[in-house]
Amino acid sequence: MIKELSIDQKLCTGCMICQQLCSYTFSGIYNTENAYIVVKPSYKETAFEVAFKPECTKCGICVVYCNYGALNFV
Amino acid sequence: MEIGGYAGQDLYVDLTTGAVKKQKLDPEVAKNFIGGSGMGSWLAYELIKPHIDPLSPDNHIIISAGPLLGTPLPAASETACTTKYPLTGSINPGKAGGRLGPLLKYAGYDNLIINGKSKKPVYLKICDDDVELCDATDIWGKDVHTTTDILWSKHGEEYCVVPIGPAGENLVKISLTIVDKLQTMGKGGLGATMGSKNLKAILIKGTKGIKVNDNKFQQFVFSELRSFMNDPLLQPWLDLGSMFFFNSRVQWYHKNYTEIITNEQAQRYGPSVYKEVVHRHKLACMACPGSCKAYLELKDEEFKGTKLVLSTVGGRIPHFMNRTNAGSINRAIILADLCNKYGLCAHNATSLIDFLVELYEKKIITEKDTGGQVLKRDFEMTKELIKKIASREGIGNTIAEGYNGVIKEIGRGCEKYAVQVKGLDVNFDARINRLGTLEFHEVVNPRGGHQQVALTEGGAIYAGDSVEDSDDVEKFRQWCDRVNVPKDARDRIFEKPGQFNVAKLTKWSEDWWTLIDSMGWGCYYHKRTYTMDKICTAYALATGIHLSSEELLRAAERSYNVLKAANAREGFSRKDDAFPEKWFEPILDEGKPRYMMDQSGNLITKEVVSRLLDAYYAERGWDIVTGIPTKSKLTELGLERIAKELYPV
Numbered sequence: 001m002i003k004e005l006s007i008d009q010k011l012c013t014g015c016m017i018c019q020q021l022c023s024y025t026f027s028g029i030y031n032t033e034n035a036y037i038v039v040k041p042s043y044k045e046t047a048f049e050v051a052f053k054p055e056c057t058k059c060g061i062c063v064v065y066c067n068y069g070a071l072n073f074v
Numbered sequence: 075m076e077i078g079g080y081a082g083q084d085l086y087v088d089l090t091t092g093a094v095k096k097q098k099l100d101p102e103v104a105k106n107f108i109g110g111s112g113m114g115s116w117l118a119y120e121l122i123k124p125h126i127d128p129l130s131p132d133n134h135i136i137i138s139a140g141p142l143l144g145t146p147l148p149a150a151s152e153t154a155c156t157t158k159y160p161l162t163g164s165i166n167p168g169k170a171g172g173r174l175g176p177l178l179k180y181a182g183y184d185n186l187i188i189n190g191k192s193k194k195p196v197y198l199k200i201c202d203d204d205v206e207l208c209d210a211t212d213i214w215g216k217d218v219h220t221t222t223d224i225l226w227s228k229h230g231e232e233y234c235v236v237p238i239g240p241a242g243e244n245l246v247k248i249s250l251t252i253v254d255k256l257q258t259m260g261k262g263g264l265g266a267t268m269g270s271k272n273l274k275a276i277l278i279k280g281t282k283g284i285k286v287n288d289n290k291f292q293q294f295v296f297s298e299l300r301s302f303m304n305d306p307l308l309q310p311w312l313d314l315g316s317m318f319f320f321n322s323r324v325q326w327y328h329k330n331y332t333e334i335i336t337n338e339q340a341q342r343y344g345p346s347v348y349k350e351v352v353h354r355h356k357l358a359c360m361a362c363p364g365s366c367k368a369y370l371e372l373k374d375e376e377f378k379g380t381k382l383v384l385s386t387v388g389g390r391i392p393h394f395m396n397r398t399n400a401g402s403i404n405r406a407i408i409l410a411d412l413c414n415k416y417g418l419c420a421h422n423a424t425s426l427i428d429f430l431v432e433l434y435e436k437k438i439i440t441e442k443d444t445g446g447q448v449l450k451r452d453f454e455m456t457k458e459l460i461k462k463i464a465s466r467e468g469i470g471n472t473i474a475e476g477y478n479g480v481i482k483e484i485g486r487g488c489e490k491y492a493v494q495v496k497g498l499d500v501n502f503d504a505r506i507n508r509l510g511t512l513e514f515h516e517v518v519n520p521r522g523g524h525q526q527v528a529l530t531e532g533g534a535i536y537a538g539d540s541v542e543d544s545d546d547v548e549k550f551r552q553w554c555d556r557v558n559v560p561k562d563a564r565d566r567i568f569e570k571p572g573q574f575n576v577a578k579l580t581k582w583s584e585d586w587w588t589l590i591d592s593m594g595w596g597c598y599y600h601k602r603t604y605t606m607d608k609i610c611t612a613y614a615l616a617t618g619i620h621l622s623s624e625e626l627l628r629a630a631e632r633s634y635n636v637l638k639a640a641n642a643r644e645g646f647s648r649k650d651d652a653f654p655e656k657w658f659e660p661i662l663d664e665g666k667p668r669y670m671m672d673q674s675g676n677l678i679t680k681e682v683v684s685r686l687l688d689a690y691y692a693e694r695g696w697d698i699v700t701g702i703p704t705k706s707k708l709t710e711l712g713l714e715r716i717a718k719e720l721y722p723v
Contacts, residue, residue: 020145041231043381043383047355065296
């Protein structure tokens with residue numbers, strides 16, 4: 001069963017480790033542009049805005065290594 | 075150059091002609107200087123001709139990203155910015171975390187080198203191979219945050235934005251830049267250097283990414299991330315960010331370094347109060363799981379609901395509370411934010427204000443010198459002075475010139491009250507926590523009174539342990555183990571039983587941290603866990619280049635000697651490695667005099683300082699009379715050409 005992933009926007013610090021790990025997993029290169037998760041500065045209600053792209057396979061590597069609890073399995 | 079980790083080319087931009095040049099990275103330069111601050115020092119020696127005016131088109135801004143940047147190795151985000159800094163006239167690498175270096179690598183460059191001067195205000199926009207100079211007339215005059223918002227709105231938040239504020243535009247020598255509204259960069263006047271070039275901002279976006287040589291690098295990253303996340307000290311650190319350091323007393327100096335604030339006074343704005351009046355949303359540099367920065371929402375009555383972004387809160391709050399008597403934590407935060415918006419260095423500004431207030435209180439200067447301004451330490455005065463410094467108005471014009479300028483203008487022996495080295499205020503006072511490597515390095519650092527490198531005491535203070543832990547010589551031996559300091563050097567450092575020679579240890583600390591900075595690895599919190607084994611592994615897996623610990627330390631030593639040679643060419647020598655006069659006087663600690671002492675509790679006199687400097691230069695293999703690298707040391711490091719240039723006869 002494919003797990004669903006959730007985002008707590010308030011907890012994202014903008015470290016972008018999720019993007020780096022994701023891109024390497026799927027393309028063999030560290031490149032935030034290739035990642036299936038997008039992290040952008042906002043500094044409005046939250047500091048960053050995070051969203052999964054449709055290509056996301058829900059592998060969960062971003063969840064495992066998010067040190068701030070911003071990403072979770074549902 | 076097809077080596078992992080590195081992007082493989084440098085980008086040169088001439089603002090006078092608009093010319094853009096791309097040059098392949100020389101693999102030998104990479105092995106000799108690694109990258110980051112090491113490579114920045116080498117490029118600075120090659121490109122910045124001696125005795126040029128830092129505010130002239132001839133000055134170069136060199137932004138360097140080490141081979142680990144762009145990877146998620148925890149805290150691999152330290153980017154170096156080397157230039158001839160206007161405040162001090164010295165050449166040195168400043169640093170910043172954040173996206174700058176990683177995105178420079180993703181765009182395809184290891185180093186970005188900017189020279190010349192544009193005829194009109196521009197911003198430099200880089201996206202991979204596309205390099206543009208864009209009209210900045212509409213944003214000239216705008217503050218740092220407004221500029222960033224406008225440029226993000228125009229070009230997208232994928233760009234890292236590094237602007238200057240009004241302080242840089244007005245060539246204020248204590249101006250700097252701010253990366254993505256958050257990380258400060260360029261203490262010593264980088265803002266003025268950019269302003270002198272009519273360069274309002276640098277924007278970088280990259281879509282090419284970075285490859286590493288070996289897939290095992292990713293496994294190494296996972297292992298480091300797990301280690302980071304399982305560190306028992308991580309949670310207390312994340313709770314407070316850089317306020318974690320607060321009770322180490324390192325920044326508790328008060329009234330221009332004449333007193334240490336009492337514990338009772340300090341706790342009125344310490345961590346427990348901080349948590350009550352501020353809601354902290356953690357922010358981090360790219361690739362860093364150890365957030366030390368914050369998106370703050372102020373909760374007190376005066377500023378309720380105010381949101382702002384701040385880096386190194388743990389440094390800013392003590393500076394504004396102790397040096398300028400801001401009155402409350404949130405008033406201190408508001409003042410720090412004001413400095414950021416103007417693109418002004420909060421360290422320099424608070425230090426100079428504190429210094430001038432002492433001169434005013436002692437009637438060395440009067441309203442005649444201040445343009446009618448009554449100087450005192452409080453919130454409103456500081457707010458007013460920050461604006462005047464940024465706009466070079468009245469007394470602000472004097473302060474804008476930094477310590478060297480203020481001392482020159484005022485004279486009257488005021489220099490003995492200035493706690494600065496080479497024109498830059500010190501961040502750590504050797505009388506508070508004894509003369510350690512941090513404090514000694516502030517004096518011998520080519521940059522001036524700045525902690526370019528972190529401490530060596532096993533991170534005792536920074537891990538929140540008591541100050542007394544730093545007296546434990548065993549911790550210093552353990553540090554030498556972690557870093558693979560050679561046995562003969564350890565014999566010299568620990569020559570006397572139960573003691574260590576701080577000067578000799580500083581040499582190895584400097585080389586170690588130069589290596590870390592050259593790699594691009596950095597995190598206030600996590601640095602204490604780095605070992606030479608990890609560095610060797612990380613570098614080999616990322617790049618495919620296998621260098622031993624000796625070779626890596628040698629590369630760092632080479633970088634440090636090139637940097638020192640560049641500054642020797644500018645005329646810096648032993649005479650400039652001068653302890654502040656106040657350090658030889660006592661500082662009041664709960665009403666009692668506290669003197670500068672070594673780790674064993676022995677008084678440090680001028681004679682002791684002279685012997686320590688001798689020991690430091692000897693450990694470095696430098697001339698102990700001049701304090702600069704000898705011909706034989708430069709030759710030993712493979713820098714024969716530099717040796718001939720420094721010693722033409």
